[in-house]
Amino acid sequence: MDITTQNPTSPPASRPSEVEQKRAARAATRPGDRVFLALSRGSGVFLLVLMAAIAGFLTYRSALALSENEANFFTTFEWNPTGNPPEFGIAVLAFGTVVSSIIAMAIAVPVAVGIALFITHYAPRRLAGPIAYVIDLLAAVPSIVYGLWGVLFLVPHMQGLYGWLDDYLGWTGIFEWQGGAPRSLFTAGVVLAIMILPIITNVSREVFRQVPQMHEEAALALGATRWEVIRMAVLPYGRSGVISASMLGLGRALGETMAVAMVLSPAFTINASLLDWGGGTFAQNIAAKFSEASVMGRDALIASGLVLFVITLLVNGTARMIVARRKEFSGANA
Template sequence: MDTTQITDAPPPSPRPPVLVPGRAARAATRPGDRVFLGLARGSGIFLLLVMAAIAVFLTWRAAAAISEDEGNFLTTFEWNTAGTEPVFGIAVLAYGTVVSSVIAMLIAVPIAVAIALFLTHYAPRRLSGPIAYVIDLLAAVPSIVYGLWGALILVPHMNGLFGWLDDYLGWTGVFDWEGGPARSMLTVGILLAVMILPIITNVSREVFRQVPRMHEEAALALGATRWEVIRMAVLPFGRSGVISASMLGLGRALGETMAVATVLSPDFLIHGSLLNPGGGTFAQNIASKFGEADEFGRDALIASGLVLFVITLLVNGAARAIIARRKEYSGANA
């Protein structure tokens, strides 16, 4: 009996090496890999150094001004740095910055998400392309142009809305209108919403396009309607991306300067109503007072800029924490 074994089977192919993240530097043996690794690492370190340098500069100049402030820097409702006893505080600026940005986010985020869903899941291709192009153009409009549009077009046409809010919601005090020009926090919030709308829409649209087709087809196969597909498959997958887009828009709203300075009628009072003119923001106050301020006044403005810098860092940190809790919806796990 022949017991010859068949030995013509090809030998098993060698398994590819597994790269451990900590050994990435040792794995970069080619000159091009070493150059790219050095550039990437150097860019990251350089960014950290720039951020640290900005923080040190703002803290150094702010400490010099706050040490000579005769009022409470956090609660004073006044900005007088030219007197013999300088008194200045950020209470009104912090309130105006936060309120106008919150109004902008409340208006812009739902509209932006709705537009992104329409372009990716409802609109035909020949219609979604031109609409997306127009939205991209809105993102390229300079801030001063938005400010001129707000001052010449938006403000004169807000009286009807303000009157309606006063008639039906004036009893709340938040929408009580005493007349006068509509250069108020609500107008600033609406203007900022128009400015950040393209940013949130574009990022959200790209996130919704990355939803795995299998998820949508599986929901449709189970009998889901178009809206149920969006609610169960699209929105959970793109939630972290929408949060990131919203934080980008919020960052621009917090630091917007020229548009707010053109529309707002500033003062150093906190108004309970969003319709009455007055208020201020960090960026608007810096832009309007920096040119005429002396050295001490500029240090005081830099101190307010430091607070805005800290607020921006806290907002970004909160966004990163929220996104980290939504890793199960990331594209890598799809």
């Protein structure tokens, strides 16, 4: 230890330059070192190859399906890959995925930011720790359980809310309810919101916790109320973190399969009303149609999966770019 503590005091001139370091490293490599470096670098390269392979093979299978497709892939409202000629498109799926994710985000983001603020700034000290811990654990509950709970417990309990929305907001057309079972995109969105709540909360909480104490104390010293502290010190500091947390949540909502597949009562239609059953999402459609699909049908589903892959890639990539600007935290472990 003594040697290392003396190190910083030695003159910088004794430190080898980068070029020298490289040369020294090359000269000093032993067989063990070389093997180990190759192994670990190989693993890294393997990951890159894997990502490329995922994109490549999905594209290849999609191309097989799309070359047969007689209809426009992006604007067709039908899914009939076994027909003669095969016609299928993702318009309905894109609509359903976007709508359910928007509903999920609209509910989850404000609530999650609220809980994160609650844990970091409002809850009694003794409660804050355990609450954060429990929400951490809830992030690990598998989606199939959310789906089971959603369809067997939440769906019957949505009747009242549906009636209320229809009574008071039915005139907008968006919340018109014909009285069917409440297994619509709206319910799917609510289940998604509950699912992504823990992850958005966890990441936002981490960000809020990293707000410099000085900023908050300075605001308090100027006589700010707690809300003013949050508005002037906490939120501006944590904004990019909250945005990337939301995008991580969005990425999860877009790709969620089983919970949506169980809650939604699918039909290949686009409804003006969110409360009518029908619609579908990319992931849900793949899970629902897969078991009966022919080879052509599978390739068509792979094509829709490729679209989902690209969308989540863009969303997550953007979230990571925002996070990367602040190196101190990362949502990957949340």
